[in-house]
Amino acid sequence: MTQKLLNAWYRGAWWLYLLWPFASLYLWLKAWHLSRQIKAGINPLPLxxxxxxxxxxxxxxxxxxxxVAALKNKGLRCAIISRGYGGKVGPGPHCVSTEDDAHTVGDEPLLLSQLTGVPVVVGWCRKSSIAWLAQQQQFDLVISDDGLQHSAIKGDVEWCLIDGSRGIGNGLCIPAGPLREPAIRLSQVDQVFTTGVPNGTISKQLLQHMQGKALCHLIPQLDQLKRVYDNLVxxxxDVQNPIYAIAAIGHPKRFFDDLRHRGYEVDGQEYxxxxxxKVHDLPNYKLIMTAKDAVKCKVLAQANNNQPPMPWLYATQSLTIAPAQIDALLLQLGL
Incomplete structure (x- = not known):
């Protein structure tokens, strides 16, 4: 997916409407594919x-x-399941361990394992992952990282995130727009969140599709700065010094903007x-990357062949979920 196409989707370029017939074909093929899949049944653990x-x-x-942090504070035992995009696990289930790397299990599952300290089970067959966790008889609930479009599972509670600065773009489905499924889906989930600084225009756009449901805003903030090679804080x-930053995430510009909001002059490179x-992608001087990138670059950053470690840094993000949201979630799950 090129950044140029993403920008066109969210900018609302007029020529994308010429792709509307292909978007209709995409929806038809998606519906046909879903009709052939085994439908989701009752989850063996709250999902x-x-x-x-x-x-x-x-x-x-x-x-x-x-x-995960909020649920731990409530005394609940949880685990995470993920498809493991970019990894080599296959159908799974595979529980991420300290011996795994991003090439094997995917960058996001490895990062989630390190940040949460709870079991993260990887595999494109999410139903098998849930069943495996249920067999362990150690967990109160399971969190699926992504999966709203995965028909083999159905969450007991579904939360949907929308980028607060981009919304749903031109409102069209792939390839004419950025939507994986029609915007009416927002009325079918239990909670819709926007991430980033609230935008009144985008909020109104989303509320039109939510059929009276409440829209909540989350504002992630850059938190700690750590060394890539040993995770030391x-x-x-000093904000007087310009910084070089890289990001290989879904919306790199937001990471660079977050750094600018801290007062830095940023030279950002998107991937x-x-x-x-690869080692030749990155300079041997100080730069700042995302935590998701750091799990892939740690080995590259560590000292080898009598060379010192690379002086690369990464920034962590944090956000706060309102206690009322957690209470409502547990009520829906019956926990």
Whole structure:
């Protein structure tokens, strides 16, 4: 997926409407595919699905991390399931361990495992992952990182994230627009969140499709700065010094903007989401990357052949979920 096409989707380029027939074909093929799949049954464990209906990053990882932390504070035992995009696990289930790397299990599952400290089970057959976790008889609920479009599972609670600065773009489905499924899906989930600074125009656009449901805003913030090679927390640099930053995420510009909001002059280099960095991609001087990129670059950053470690840094993100949201979730799950 090229950044140029993503920009056109969210900018509302007129020529995309010429692709509307292909978007209709996409929806027909999607419906045909879903009709041939085994439908979701009753989940053996309460299931929370956190996903989106758009192509491009919406900030699922910070929300999953924050939700796990909130549930732990309630004394609940939870686990995470993920498809493991970019990894080599296959159908799974495979529980992420300290011996795994991003090439094997995918960058997001590895990051979630490190940030949450709870089991993360990877495999494109999410139903098998849930069944395996149920067999362990150790968990109160399961969180699915993504999966709103996965017909083999149906969340007991479904949360949908929308990028607050881009919304649903031109409102069209792939390839004419960024939508994985029609915007009416927003009325079918239990909660819709926007991530980032609230935008009144986009909020009104979303509310038109939500049929009276409430829209909540989440504002992730850059938190700690750490060294890539050993995860040691370091001070943020002086804002008087320009910084070089890289991002291989769904919406790189938002990461660069977050750095600018901290007062930095940023020279940002965008890469495709889940890009697997090679050592020649990155300079041997100080730069700042995302936590998702750091799990792929740690080995590259560590000292080898009598060379010092690379001085690369990464920034973590945090957000706060309102206690009322957690209470409502547990009420819906019967926990």
């Amino acid at each position: 929370v699905v956190i996903g989106n209906i758009t192509i491009g990053g919406t900030g699922k990882t910070p929300l999953v991390v924050a939700l 370091v001070p943020w640099p 495709a989401d889940h890009y697997q960095f």
